[in-house]
Amino acid sequence: MSARQVTRAKASTVWCSAGVPSRRVATWPARGNATSLHGRGNVLVPGRHGGVLVAKAKAASAEGSKAGLTSPLRTGPPRLALPSKGRMAEDTLSLLKSCQLAVRKPNPRQYVAEVPNLPGLEVWFQRASDIVRRLNYGDVDIGFIGYDMFHEFADGNDDLVIVHDALRYGGCHLALGVPTKGDFASVHSMEDLKGMGWSKENPLKVVTGYHNTAKAFFAENGMADSVTFLAADGALEAAPYMGCADIILDLVSTGTTLRENNLREIIGGRVIESEGIMVASKRALKERPGLLEIVKQILERLEAHLTAEEYFYVTTNIRADSEAEIAKAMLDNGVGGLQGPTVSRVFSSGLRSQSLFAASVCVRKKNLHDVIKTLRQMGGTGVLVSELTYIFDEEPWRWTELLKKLEE
Numbered sequence: 001m002s003a004r005q006v007t008r009a010k011a012s013t014v015w016c017s018a019g020v021p022s023r024r025v026a027t028w029p030a031r032g033n034a035t036s037l038h039g040r041g042n043v044l045v046p047g048r049h050g051g052v053l054v055a056k057a058k059a060a061s062a063e064g065s066k067a068g069l070t071s072p073l074r075t076g077p078p079r080l081a082l083p084s085k086g087r088m089a090e091d092t093l094s095l096l097k098s099c100q101l102a103v104r105k106p107n108p109r110q111y112v113a114e115v116p117n118l119p120g121l122e123v124w125f126q127r128a129s130d131i132v133r134r135l136n137y138g139d140v141d142i143g144f145i146g147y148d149m150f151h152e153f154a155d156g157n158d159d160l161v162i163v164h165d166a167l168r169y170g171g172c173h174l175a176l177g178v179p180t181k182g183d184f185a186s187v188h189s190m191e192d193l194k195g196m197g198w199s200k201e202n203p204l205k206v207v208t209g210y211h212n213t214a215k216a217f218f219a220e221n222g223m224a225d226s227v228t229f230l231a232a233d234g235a236l237e238a239a240p241y242m243g244c245a246d247i248i249l250d251l252v253s254t255g256t257t258l259r260e261n262n263l264r265e266i267i268g269g270r271v272i273e274s275e276g277i278m279v280a281s282k283r284a285l286k287e288r289p290g291l292l293e294i295v296k297q298i299l300e301r302l303e304a305h306l307t308a309e310e311y312f313y314v315t316t317n318i319r320a321d322s323e324a325e326i327a328k329a330m331l332d333n334g335v336g337g338l339q340g341p342t343v344s345r346v347f348s349s350g351l352r353s354q355s356l357f358a359a360s361v362c363v364r365k366k367n368l369h370d371v372i373k374t375l376r377q378m379g380g381t382g383v384l385v386s387e388l389t390y391i392f393d394e395e396p397w398r399w400t401e402l403l404k405k406l407e408e
């Protein structure tokens with residue numbers, strides 16, 4: 001058995017085998033949704049192959065959504081929430097560090113911290129799903145989360161605005177995972193899945209931590225009344241072969257966990273694309289003293305760093321009669337950089353009929369080799385390639401967009 005095979009469910013999920021009597025087994029879900037057992041937040045549903053899943057139901061709504069809008073604005077300093085653990089935690093901290101916004105945490109078990117370069121800002125570490133809750137409740141003003149969490153828990157909260165939608169980490173997608181064997185062996189698309197004849201009386205059982213997203217997706221696919229959603233917090237890939245669910249809806253990045261558990265994606269079964277995003281409360285941005293300026297600083301640094309990551313700075317020496325001749329040749333060959341090449345005289349010794357110039361230009365990383373080829377064809381020698389740390393634009397377009405959204 002390989003490392004990615006799911007061998008255990010998380011502590012908050014209890015898997016019961018078929019037929020285990022339980023007095024809490026009261027209701028078969030009458031509708032397409034997971035049914036909560038009163039006061040416990042548990043769901044319990046017979047699986048396709050007779051298994052029974054009892055799981056702690058996740059809050060499946062934009063919980064607390066707009067709560068922050070109806071209550072008075074929290075007093076005190078601006079607050080930023082960051083993921084406290086897991087893959088997003090480390091990547092968020094390393095992104096901030098690359099932007100000269102290193103977080104200082106007095107000790108690893110403490111959940112409050114600070115960013116010395118952003119005085120006055122409180123940093124709170126929270127679980128990814130709780131960051132959205134804290135934003136919804138107005139307990140924090142800004143947060144870094146995966147788009148998947150925003151889509152699931154904040155959809156419908158008009159107060160939240162995505163300040164940056166592409167932080168280039170935490171890349172994954174939410175997709176259906178369907179067994180490669182048994183009844184589903186020939187299911188390769190949503191059409192095949194629908195064609196299996198699911199109905200209100202015989203619903204497709206989907207286990208997921210993304211109930212709102214799942215509900216909307218199946219409704220769009222005309223399956224609103226022929227699907228039942230089951231809840232679980234982790235190791236979802238185990239459910240179909242345990243007999244607790246027919247298929248899963250979960251995050252995929254490399255696809256290894258699906259594969260190792262004999263599941264596959266199907267055509268039309270990709271629900272959303274996700275990556276790290278920065279979210280803020282519009283109301284706090286408008287009303288909390290100092291917050292807008294802090295967000296501008298964070299955004300400027302993020303943009304400067306993320307833009308710089310896409311480029312190399314390339315310098316080459318070229319002989320020509322004038323700067324203008326080189327600039328024209330470069331522009332004619334599509335090597336224009338951000339605003340056009342910089343060409344300057346090199347004061348070298350030696351007598352030559354033509355002068356030596358240094359031409360510098362920012363080049364998209366993916367175009368580097370084509371540009372080097374072009375520069376060589378133009379007579380370029382000694383091509384130097386450097387990494388860039390920041391590219392500060394006049395004013396990031398995302399900042400202008402944010403200001404517009406605040407006026408809406």
Ligand SMILES: Nc1ncnc2c1ncn2[C@@H]1O[C@H](COP(=O)(O)OP(=O)(O)OP(=O)(O)O)[C@@H](O)[C@H]1O
Binds near residue numbers: 253
């Ligand atoms: N396999 C993955 N690849 C890339 N990003 C992922 C993956 N799984 C989750 N993510 C991103 O990380 C975020 C946090 O995931 P999750 O809540 O599962 O935490 P975790 O880091 O896995 O820790 P844990 O599940 O133990 O709480 C998700 O909302 C998603 O944006």
Ligand SMILES: O=P(O)(O)OC[C@H]1O[C@H](OP(=O)(O)OP(=O)(O)O)[C@H](O)[C@@H]1O
Binds near residue numbers: 250258
């Ligand atoms: O496509 P892959 O690269 O295999 O990644 C997908 C897996 O990653 C996440 O699980 P995670 O590792 O967060 O474990 P969890 O279920 O305990 O949250 C997700 O829930 C999948 O199970």
Ligand SMILES: [Mg+2]
Binds near residue numbers: 086
């Ligand atoms: Mg996880």
